[in-house]
Amino acid sequence: MRKAMYDAEVGDDGRTDKLGRGEDPSVNNLEDVAAEVMGKEAALFCNSGTMANLISLLTHGTRGDNVLAGETCHINKSEKAPFMENIGGLIPRFFETDVFGAPDMDSIHQLMNDYEIKLLCLENTNNFMGGTCLSKEQMNTLCNVAHENGIPVHLDGARIFNASVYYDIPVKKLVKPADSVMFSLSKGLGAPMGSVLCGQKAFITRARKIRKLLGGSMRQSGVVAATGITAIQQEVDRLKEDHENAYLLAGMIKDNAKINIRMDAVQTNIVNVDVSSSGRSAKTIESDLLNKGLKVKSISDYKVRITTYRGVTRDDIIRAATIINAYFREC
DSSP: OHHHHHHOOOOOTTSBOTTSOBSOHHHHHHHHHHHHHHTOSEEEEESOHHHHHHHHHHHHOOTTOEEEEETTSHIIIIIOGGGOTTTTOOEEEEEOBOTTOOBOHHHHHHHHHHSOEEEEEEESSBTTTTSBOOOHHHHHHHHHHHHHTTOOEEEEOTTHHHHHHHHTSOHHHHHTTOSEEEEESSTTTOOSSOEEEEEOHHHHHHHHHHHHHTTOOOSSTHHHHHHHHHHHHHSTTTHHHHHHHHHHHHHHHTTOTTOBOOGGGOOSSEEEEEOGGGTSOHHHHHHHHHHTTOOOEEEETTEEEEEOOTTOOHHHHHHHHHHHHHHHHHO
């Protein structure tokens, strides 16, 4: 990736032609590669997934529109801006989900009857549920219901490649029914930054204008876009190692009496650990483990999240499990 940055041909991505595309050849190349991989007509390089999701929701809807989403979805829990009155002004209508974060169809139908819904938001994989996946069949069913009611679908696919590797199917088949999809270049794929928003040409043309309004236009950004091309072309198959490492870690710590892990929810590269039996808060455990050399993240009062990625080896997993088991034995 560093060599790709060094060799990158650059231009001014902030200057656009009549078709709305920028002048940076590396950015344009990344957008073409991303659109092809996702099976969409066009793509837009964005600074982050948060920006790409916000751009998408503001392109699909307008202030006061009702948007279907899961209450634990990343757009609502962490990003927030689309649903803040002084920013996006969209109104979230939360559907119920199962323990894996999959939307409940009865709940969706009820909300569609109760409100004039303008957009359905899905997430795959589901961050806060531990990297759980929606299957191709679930995606098709959910999107078909939305489309039958004239509602477009946006997919927060920050880790969508993890889902495609989990199901062993091409990513374009998994995202085919979605009208727009965002995926991250930095999560799992290992690029230093950036996300890409994909959809139809007319949608991306409008989205590009909103990106500029939000301050998202970049200049010689080909130096980062080049790493995104490398990430898409070379890092996807390697994600299986992250999944194996996550499952190994979960298996090594699951029998500790002070914690609880749903092994059927360890599907990709995230392990959620319920620490309520330890008598200590997730924040305390996050701090304590950091002092012992292990980084985890508290995601609620009594849950911590552990994520594997390309910088974590099998040996690291064994060391992490040793630290965790020793710590909870002391609780």
